[in-house]
Amino acid sequence: MASSRLPILIALAFSSLPFVLSHSNREMWFQEFFPPNVCPINAKANTFYGIMFDAGSTGTRIHIYTFVQKSPENLPEVEGEIFESVKPGLSAYADQPEKGAETVKTLLDMAVDAVPPHLWKKTPVVLKATAGLRLLSEEKAQALLSEVKEVFEESPFLVPEDSVGIMDGSHEGILAWITVNFLTGQLSGQNQQTVGILDLGGASTQITFLPRFEETLKETPEDFLTSFEMFNSTYKLYTHSYLGFGLKAARLATLGALNMEVVDGQMFRSSCLPKQLEAEWHFGGVKYQYGGNKEGETGFKPCYLEVLKVVKGKLHQPEEIRGSSFYAFSYYYDRAADTNLIDYERGGVLEVRDFERKAKEVCDNMERYNSASPFLCMDLTYIAALLKEGFGFRDNTVLKLTKKVNNIETSWTLGATFYLLQSLGMTY
Numbered sequence: 001m002a003s004s005r006l007p008i009l010i011a012l013a014f015s016s017l018p019f020v021l022s023h024s025n026r027e028m029w030f031q032e033f034f035p036p037n038v039c040p041i042n043a044k045a046n047t048f049y050g051i052m053f054d055a056g057s058t059g060t061r062i063h064i065y066t067f068v069q070k071s072p073e074n075l076p077e078v079e080g081e082i083f084e085s086v087k088p089g090l091s092a093y094a095d096q097p098e099k100g101a102e103t104v105k106t107l108l109d110m111a112v113d114a115v116p117p118h119l120w121k122k123t124p125v126v127l128k129a130t131a132g133l134r135l136l137s138e139e140k141a142q143a144l145l146s147e148v149k150e151v152f153e154e155s156p157f158l159v160p161e162d163s164v165g166i167m168d169g170s171h172e173g174i175l176a177w178i179t180v181n182f183l184t185g186q187l188s189g190q191n192q193q194t195v196g197i198l199d200l201g202g203a204s205t206q207i208t209f210l211p212r213f214e215e216t217l218k219e220t221p222e223d224f225l226t227s228f229e230m231f232n233s234t235y236k237l238y239t240h241s242y243l244g245f246g247l248k249a250a251r252l253a254t255l256g257a258l259n260m261e262v263v264d265g266q267m268f269r270s271s272c273l274p275k276q277l278e279a280e281w282h283f284g285g286v287k288y289q290y291g292g293n294k295e296g297e298t299g300f301k302p303c304y305l306e307v308l309k310v311v312k313g314k315l316h317q318p319e320e321i322r323g324s325s326f327y328a329f330s331y332y333y334d335r336a337a338d339t340n341l342i343d344y345e346r347g348g349v350l351e352v353r354d355f356e357r358k359a360k361e362v363c364d365n366m367e368r369y370n371s372a373s374p375f376l377c378m379d380l381t382y383i384a385a386l387l388k389e390g391f392g393f394r395d396n397t398v399l400k401l402t403k404k405v406n407n408i409e410t411s412w413t414l415g416a417t418f419y420l421l422q423s424l425g426m427t428y
Ligand SMILES: O=c1[nH]cnc2c1ncn2[C@@H]1O[C@H](COP(=O)(O)OP(=O)(O)O)[C@@H](O)[C@H]1O
Pocket: 054, 055, 056, 057, 058, 059, 061, 089, 130, 131, 132, 200, 201, 202, 203, 204, 205, 246, 329, 330, 331, 332, 334, 403, 409, 410, 411
């Protein structure tokens, strides 16, 4: 279990609901007069919990947050987080919704153990699905969600209205931006230097930042901008979620298999895969057969050209980001860690060109990497192309790769939990 104490007093408002957050390290004046075990601050009466499920395209995760309300005037602190995940994601159970909901039940049982029984009724539980369910038919997605809702209703927790649903792509980016900038202390004080974020999921990818130049606001399509208020200031965020541009969806797009009616026995080939490879892959409940270019070319150059077709001219390129640095997580982190570009536990700082250098190394020596995933060359090449040709980053744009800040996962789920608690009137 991860634990950290993060004083919060943040104010933000979006989606028409006002919401406030901020940081402060002030101790309560009376702490000095009481021994720790009788200090009113330590009374457990002011502890409460929030349960947020992230139903991602490749896995389902539970985040159980512990908050402490030190005084009625202050907003709660994040005291800790319990995190667990299962694979595959809900969308893999498109034809067996009950079985999908069972995976949620297994995770929810952890919360039954983690939350003290007298607080069960006051602890909200919510599940937000992302791109995996967005790609399913409405009927299949709804069947899964209604089975999950039943699991929630049979649990001892507080089940708010709209507790189970598909999250809007723009919220995914905004909520992750809130999490990262809150955890790094950028949402308080005078010299706020907020950081932009890049999230690369299985089926979609998000980019979110606070534009500094008037020019950026003018050049950006209106649906890429969302306003919210914080500390009496209004922030206008640039955010967009590209459906079908997550790492796994991009594999299918590169193979020419995305959104195809797959015929049994059909083989999808790519120069990004080991020459002799022939295998099967299940994604979103569909079976794909794929393999290397047995007779044709293999390696970085032809692979980059294949991947380029997937990204070139498909994404909006805000000029301003070329010179900024970004926090990057999810598959950016995983593939960088898999190839020793960063330390798996501590993360690290990279430049965009490092992904391209590593892609060349892996693609031009596939036999040396054959114990790793057969998609390693394709994945790294896609990441390099997405950053350079998709978003338009420079070779020397700096990326901070991180999994956790102050022991809390850098996921949209913390931002979403703040939002939930505020809407339930559990925070100020
Ligand atoms: O809370 C988290 N902690 C660590 N990694 C996470 C968390 N949530 C998502 N990920 C990462 O997200 C990636 C998978 O994306 P996901 O399954 O969420 O697809 P989607 O966002 O397209 O629906 C993986 O790299 C996985 O490690």
